[in-house]
Amino acid sequence: MGLVYTEIELVNTEDEGVFNRGYIKVYEIRKVTTTALVDSGALMLCINEAINQQLGLKKTRDVSVELADGTLKKYPVHGPVTLKFRTRTIICEAILLERDNEVLLGSIPLEDLDVIIDPLKETLALPPDRPYLSKKKLK
Numbered sequence: 001m002g003l004v005y006t007e008i009e010l011v012n013t014e015d016e017g018v019f020n021r022g023y024i025k026v027y028e029i030r031k032v033t034t035t036a037l038v039d040s041g042a043l044m045l046c047i048n049e050a051i052n053q054q055l056g057l058k059k060t061r062d063v064s065v066e067l068a069d070g071t072l073k074k075y076p077v078h079g080p081v082t083l084k085f086r087t088r089t090i091i092c093e094a095i096l097l098e099r100d101n102e103v104l105l106g107s108i109p110l111e112d113l114d115v116i117i118d119p120l121k122e123t124l125a126l127p128p129d130r131p132y133l134s135k136k137k138l139k
Contacts, residue, residue: 002122006036008035009083010033010081011030011031011055013079014058015028030055030056032051034051036102036105037104039104039105040107041068042107044093044095046094047096048097048102049098051103055081057078057080058079061076062074062076075096077094081094083109085115085124086126092112105124114134114136
């Protein structure tokens with residue numbers, strides 16, 4: 001078993017709203033298609049500075065993050081960002097990592113997308129019984 005990577009599209013959610021109100025053209029919506037490491041050990045979506053520059057996301061707050069080696073570090077959170085994977089779309093925030101760190105797709109957006117991690121095939125997939133509509137629990 002190896003690492004699971006997948007292609008996702010990230011879109012500036014505020015740009016989509018401005019477009020919907022008729023103030024910008026569709027080609028002015030800032031978006032990026034990128035490869036993300038599927039990391040169920042991470043909590044949130046994590047993007048790097050280069051991607052944030054292309055998207056123009058605004059800082060919303062800071063969070064304290066425990067890294068894999070146990071150290072604590074403060075990171076800025078930016079958003080909102082629309083995350084698209086195949087037929088699924090969610091809106092979330094992203095922790096902003098330094099420089100050119102790889103994009104991480106954490107457990108909260110994975111849960112919200114309602115996807116299946118297949119470690120044997122090293123893929124991220126949609127549940128076969130609900131490929132078009134995600135399932136949520138309200139209890």
